Amino acid sequence: MAPAGCCCCGWGGAVSAAGAAGRLLALLLLGALSAELHPGALGTEYYSPLSLLKQELQHRQQAAPGAGGGGGCDPHSGDWGDQPSASFLNFHDSSDCEPKGSPPCDSLLSLNAEKILNQAKSLAEQKRLPFATDNDNTNEELAIESFKEALKQKADFIDAYKSLGQAYRELGNFEAATESFQRALLLNQNHVQTLQLRGMMLYHHGSLQEALKNFKRCLQLEPYNEVCQYMKGLSHVAMGHFYEGIKAQTKVMLNDPLPGQKASPEYLKVKYLREYSRYLHAHLDTPLTEYNIDVDLPGSFKDHWAKNLPFLIEDYEEQPGLQPHIKDVLLQNFESYKPDVQELICVADRLGSLMQYETPGFLPNKRIHRAMGLAALEVMQAVQRTWANSKVRMNGKTRLMQWRDMFDIAVKWRRIADPDQPVLWLDQMPARSLSRGFNNHINLIRGQVINMRYLEYFEKILHFIKDRILVYHGANNPKGLLEVREALEKVHKVEDLLPIMKQFNSKTRDGFTVNTKVPSLKDQGKEYDGFTITITGDKVGNILFSVETQTTEERTQLYHAEIDALYKDLTTKGKVLILSSELGEADAVCNLILSLVYYFYNLMPLSRGSSVIAYSVIVGALMASGKEVAGKIPKGKVCWSTSIDFKLFSSVLTHIKAEVVLFFFPLQLVDFEAMTAPGSEAFSKIAKSWMSLQSISPSYKSLPSVSETFPTLRTMIEVLNTDSSPRCFKKL
Structure with a gap:
């Protein structure tokens, strides 16, 4: 049965003997419609259900007569070689993709739907899993039931255990996925595909030592497995083992693609990682306050890496090679830390867990949790010192802290938590690149493919577009305004706007754009450019509904001026707050913190990680004001309605005669809440509704200084590597 209060959409027809294949296709359809990159996920990783089908296709290709390799999991083989990897997706900003100049980047929603469905039809015809289930359930769960049924019929079905583990990983169920992968390896300890998948899951769960064991075993069995080689190098570097890490990276670099062969993502990324690894190694024991990555790395390198x-x-000019006198990072035992530092780590773990999205599809990353928890605590301590008129040392200079210094605290922790991702300030890019602008692009509807992650915001965007259309016609066509208003009242879907615009505006041919505006607090009545909404269509009714932000120098300067003014006001009121106990002062400071971050979210000034960085600053600055965030970011619940056109899928659904019911659980996305809020006051109200703010515990005052406890890159990596689970679990 559908959950209470949740709409659903189904196709009639009895579930036949091909029902299980239908369940697998249902999972595929879910993936085709929901898969996209979301870097703004806070301390999580999102896995697309498309990867289940992808793994099945790869296995078939490798098992076919004449197939090369030893059964490894090469994400670039066969027809999928031209597509982005769907096995795992990195968490960047709300842009869902990498910022580029021109043209803007595409999300995974640009996957060829016809191609995907043809592959699904082939699987359905072969009836690889010929059994049915009768439960009304979510598609991932139905797929899991199907794999379990396969194991009842054949208890030593390794691929079923592997696929079951992958399905649980898609749901973000780490424990169940681990158990299924382990069972597959008990049947065949040399199953390369399972080793690679389990290693990837462990890395993105923050369990780097365990992940490394899997990648090493994978390479023993398949020495030229490029994915395992790259991930081995990445795991070593993330843990501070630079010699072994760069050795593995160099092996990937030597694996040049053959003439006419497309280079793998690992091959394209590895030189950036190697250069960055060399830079990190050279600064391993240099105080973090004495250097600046954004200044030190060459502009062209940063520009290419970010894009x-x-x-x-x-x-x-390459970074200097490894210096023998700089030793690798050694594993630090949790018990070797002093009791107050142990307490600091445990508090950080708890704070970081508040940044976890609680919904299927997001795998918790305990390494990111700790890093951003420590970032929040360091922000708290730095802001408190600033309000007490103390200076800070940043980038080799001692001065009063500015707003960028506050965010830089979170940036440094986010960078080192996962060195695979370039977390860079966009305004520090070369002037030539910045003048062209960096586009962050999100497809909301592309043809028949709907980005379900943002479905909750469609109605809000639709109302905004209607309002802007009325404003436009009020200024340019006042006589026809009533007719336009009546026509817009009948529009309930974004895709119905294009015919209306063509009817009342002769300039509208293939589409139109609408710019959102962000109201200024500094200059009442002034507005800044927010994001651009684009709606275009073709003759057969397919539309492209997308949003994008463009980071240009002029736009950046306007937002910086707004944030500068808010930060100055925040510092003034913060100094008053520490000398006063009046409730009104604390509320004013809270609103200023949320307003400042509101403009940061709308600016999106980083190449990666803006969302989790901003949220950790919120948590830390609020603690400095005496307020502690006790609530978690809520999840929404939205389902498909029958108004969505599924004609693209009709032939396949008819072919397998499967009954499909799809449920979706989109989130309240903190960054998108800010971007779609009518102003900073509205965003503050929404954020406070889930934060459950309470008075901060007095014990926070006795915690040691984060910046003094972990003053170098080496000490930061050590604390991220240490296992605190036995002690911190008891404390929490």
Whole structure:
């Protein structure tokens, strides 16, 4: 049965003997409609259900007569070689993809739907899983039931255990996925595909040592497995083992693609990782306050890395090689830390867990949790010192802290938690690149593919577009305004706007754009450019509904001026607050913190991680004001309605005669809440509704200084590596 209060959409027809294949296709359809990158996920990783089908296709290709390799999991084989990897997706900003100049980047929603469905039809015809289930349930759960049924019929079905583990991983169920992968390996300890998948899951869960064991075993069995080699190097570097890490990276670099062969994502990324690894190693024992990555790294290197371009940089001078006198990071035992530092780590773990999205599809990453929890505590301590008129040392200078310094605290922790992702300030890019702008692009509807993650915001965006259309016609066509208003009242879907615009505006041919505005607090009545909404269509009724932000120098300066003014006001009121106990002062400071971050979210000034960085600053600054965030970010619940056109899928659904019911659970996305709020006051109200603010515990005052306890890159990596689970579990 559908959950209470949840709409659903189904197709009639009895579930036949091909029902299980239908369940698998249902999972595929869910993936095709919901898969996209969301870097703004806070301390999580999102897995697309498309990867289940992908793994099945790869297994078939490798098992076919004449197939090369030893059964490894190469994400670039066969027809999927031209598609982005769907096995795991990195958490960046709300842009869902990498910022690029021109043209803007595409999300995974640009996958060829016809191609995907043809593959699904082939699987359905072969009836690889010929059994049915009768439960009304979510598609991931139905797929899991199907794999379990397969194991009842054949208890030693390794691929079923592997696929079951992958399905649980898709749901973000780490424990169940681990158990299924383990059972597959008990049947065949040399199953390369399972080793690779389990290693990837462990890395993105923050269990780097365990992940490394899987990648090493994978390479023993399949020495030229490029994914395992890259991930081995990445795991070593993340743990501070630079010698072994760079050795593995160099092996990937030597694996040049053959003439006419497309380079793998690992091959394209590895030189950036190797250069960044060399830089980190050289600064391993340098105080963090004495250098600045955004200044030190060459501009062209940062520009290409942020845009994920091939490493073709003119006149690039490589970073110095590893220096023998700088030793690798050693594993630090949790018990070797003093009791007050142990308490600091446990508190950080708890704070970081508040940044976890509680919904199927997001795998908790305990390494990110700890990093951003420590970031929040360091922000708290730095802000408190600033309000007490103390200076801070940043980038080799001692001065009063500015708002960027506050965010830089979170940036440094986010960077080192996962060195695979370039977390860079966009305004520090070369002037030539910044003048062109960096586009962050999100497809909301592309043809028949709907981005379900943002479905909760469609109605809000629709109302905004209607209002802007009325404003436009009020200024340019006042006589026809009533007719336009009546027509818009009948529009309930975004896709119905395009015919209306064509009817009342002769300039509208293939589509139109609408710019959102962000009201200024500094200059009443002034507005800044928010994001751009684009709606275009073709003759057969397919539409592209997308949003994008463009980070240009002029736009950045306007937002910086707004944030500067808010930060100045925040510092003034913060100084008053520490000398006063009046409730009104605390509320004013809270609103200023949320307003400042509201403009940060709308600016999106980082190449990655803006969302989790901003949220950790919120948590830390609020603690400095005496308020502690006790609530978690809530999840929404939205389902498909029958108004969505499924004609693209009709032939396949008819072919397998499967009954499909799809449920979706989109989130309240903190960054998108800010971007779609009518102003900072509205965003503050929404944020406070879930934060459950309470008075901060007095014990926070006795915690040691984060910046003094972990003053170097080496000490930061050590604390992220240490296992605190036995002690912190008891404390929490």
